[in-house]
Amino acid sequence: MGKLEGSNEVSVLPDKVFEGVPKAPYGLLEALRRVQAVYGYLPPEGIRRAAEYVGVPFAQAYGVATFYHQYSLEPIGKYRILVCMGTACHLRGNSLNIEFLRTLLGLKPGRKTTEDKMFSVEEARCFGCCGLAPVVVVQKPDGGNEIVGRANPRTLRALVERYRRQERGGAK
Amino acid sequence: MISVVKVKIDGKVVEVEPGTTVLEAAEKAGIEIPRLCVVPGLYEGSSCRLCLVKTPAGRLFPSCNYRVYRDEEFLASTPDLWEMRRVNFELLLKFHRIECWACERKSSCSLVELSKELLVDGIPVCSECPLPPNECLLLKGELCLGMIAQSGCNAECLVSGGECWGCRGPITREDILERAFTHYRELGFDVKEVIGKAEIYWNSAPGFATVKKVAERVAGRG
């Protein structure tokens, strides 16, 4: 559960964002997903808008937003590194991999996003690709996913450095 | 459409309307089943798991929530059920912020009642003290050991408005002790004074070492 870090620049989302979402309580999960797709996380105003759209009290929407794993109430990094914590992946070393990543990126306990907001490291539930254990998935800013199979600290360090280089290269 | 069902609880039979919960039937039969979370009209219960009853076949159901529509039998007071309730309640207390000396609800607290009913230790004497928080003896400069002593002694000291000497033994949960010693210091008591008084009854109590350890830690904070 994160604390509500609001952003003052959050504007009211137009109805277009919620196209296809039923205006009924059972549309809440999808409505929140749409808000998160816009901001990359759920600011309080976004939760309020979703609640208003489907017609439930803010408290109910907040309860749902804080319950499910996919929703993040704090901004997540540009590159979201998801480390699968499935059984096969754990047995093949992902618990060590995640510690390695957190230390490499300087993440203090309890924090999941780097200072420069470039990377987030999160535990993910099983992706179902156990043949490639241990699996790490990077959600990229363009919406694509990079799946790293048989991940180990060496390949993970190379991955992080590659994205850093790309970012620096793009900034020029 | 039947108008009455017979519910047998712990051998006692009562007749109730169909749709009545087992908990309500038990009340009618004069059998007390502990419960915490059912609030009629607001919350359906089945969360605290204290009210669990057993069918003769061994299946468990929360009595607050199970409605009878035909003749049924339940056991509500077997030793294993009480054991389960005790462990369950201890789990609940584990993460409860016990600070009875400052708590508004101390004179009407269901956790205190349940701890007595389930014979669970660990709640300080303050929970039984008839004085409200703003009339606490400590505020008058009288050294009462209630915050760090186990409740349940049923002694006269409290009833007559006197201070607690801790005869039933120390609290050993460190978070409670930390809060208590911090509070003693805030009120101007010297931690050494408190330990000195506590030693009278606790010098050979096994938990005393923990009490002294936490006291030192809090004192060391300067």
Added chain:
Amino acid sequence: MNWTLLDRCCEKCTHSPEKPCPDYIECRLSGPLCHDDERCREMRRQRLEELRYGEKGAKIKVPMASCTLATGAEAVYHAVEDAVKNMGLEATITISGCHGLDFIDPWLELSAKGMPTAIYANVKPSDVPRILEEYFVKRDVSRAFALKERVGAASGEDKVPLLGELGFWAKQYKWVSRNCGVVNPESLEEYVASGGYRGLSRAFKLGPEATIEEILKSGLRGRGGAGFPTGMKWRITRQQKATPKYVIANADEGDPGAFMNRLLAESDPFRIIEGLTIAGYAIGANQGYIFVRAEKPLMAKRLQKAVEEARRCGLLGKNILGSGFDFDIEVILSAGAFVCGEETAMIAAIEGKRAWPRQRPPYPAEKGLWGKPTAINNVETLAHAATIMAEGAEKFAAIGTEKTKGTKMFCVTGAVKRVGAYEVPIGTSIRVLVEELAGGAPEGVKVKAVQIGGPSGGCIPANLLDLPLDYETLQGAGAIMGSGGIVVIGHENCMVDVAKFFLTFTSAESCGKCIPCRVGLRVMWSILDKITKGEGTEEDLQVLRQVAETVRSASLCALGGTAPNPVLSTLRYFMDEYAAHIREKLCPALVCSALIKYRIDEEKCIACGQCAMNCPASAISKIESGKYRIDESLCIKCGVCYTVCPVKAVYKVTGARAG
């Protein structure tokens, strides 16, 4: 020609969206039924041939499922497109799901008229031109992984094994997964051509009551883990008077290490949709939902596409196949919570609330979604139902054991050579699955235990591998069949760590509604954490058992109720490891960080500095001799030095030797 099997063959066909023909499905393959015309029969024959070999007589099949995509199938697909263009090949490129043999991902299947269908394994994009040339131009299959049949026309045919001869294929009984890796999951036509929708058609002809009878006769039990007789669930829901009724397909496969449902939904989604439609018909529900796990988006996409295709063809919507039965399906994506796999929690999630389970009774069959009668079935169960209705209950009931009929899909992962999904008859021994199908442990690894049933299951030690896979026997041994995920644990894994791992999972996934699960699992976890840090005591084990018992019996739902199982089963079979952690403060498997130290063997060290360069904690530095040493106070035990050292000079110690 653009004609597909799903279209009318000629003007004489009486089928139309306004007036659907009840024999529509049978007629696709064995028609025309309402009129006699050799031309129409020939159209069907030709189309089936086209589906088999592609319109140009040559077909290249690229599997596009999560497992193959993760190994680079998309790049292979592009390489195939390029190669076909560059070589000017007259071949159709198509996609399929995955047949479950993950260890050969990504694979390619090539077929052509007059050639044996050949499967190529572990294909890299750079291999593609060579493979296509060998098969289509040189007509040489000698480098294929397996052939589906022999025709004697290609060179090297006798050198390549037949798929049906290979143990890990032959020992399977592909009942419900028969189409996986075979058909294009986005093509309703291919599904129908393979025999799909005969089940629904037959159900309509039998009527709802007789359909339920058929399912009861087959002995089908829920494949999601609870094993409740499906026919009974449908009958009870049908008997309820309240309306409207609902059916829900549980595609929230949450067990880590299980991907049977994902595989099925990505490879043969129409079977699940057919099954759900049959369920709706049997129960009297006009609306179905498929609830899909958030972490498996391709699964949701394929199911959604299949629903849209089925609607387009009139197999969903009003008056399906002229039966008078209306039915539609909505695919709903979860937002990430393991507890959603629990029926009543799933209902809450669909209703747009926190996924809190509800006390039962009343059961969902009586009061489910929005308080109405609802039947929830696992997707594998529904796929079985569709197949049973098509093939007949007797065929299904002829396999399996006395108490449980039929087959089940299992996923074997962990310390095995051939990670994959395998379908076998119920009652097959664990050994057959682990050793014969999955190939047993890789070189240098010994199997210590097998974890069955995910976080609700238990660990079975290696010496009990001959136990059969059925609900009752496994329960007696302290495990459960669960959804079918089997994780093989090697000697390099610590059983106390495994127990703690599962508790980390279940305590994090606990919904928080009831005390035993919410608090009890955390307490159990902290005791196991103490033990893995070498701070555990004998009293801790007593408390652990006591709390485990309360969590097991007093929890509101099966998440809490089964969460103690991994702990209880490891205590039962692996007490020696617990004892080592508690009494001797060591970890025999060299896993628990606090009890092990990483050291560099200075004699082996070649001073390359790789370890120091890669260490994220800067814990390794050069010493006077020029060799490298690990500063144990800074080491975070991540193991990168262990991985990068070219001469294996890094080793682990535990216990007294760790000093």
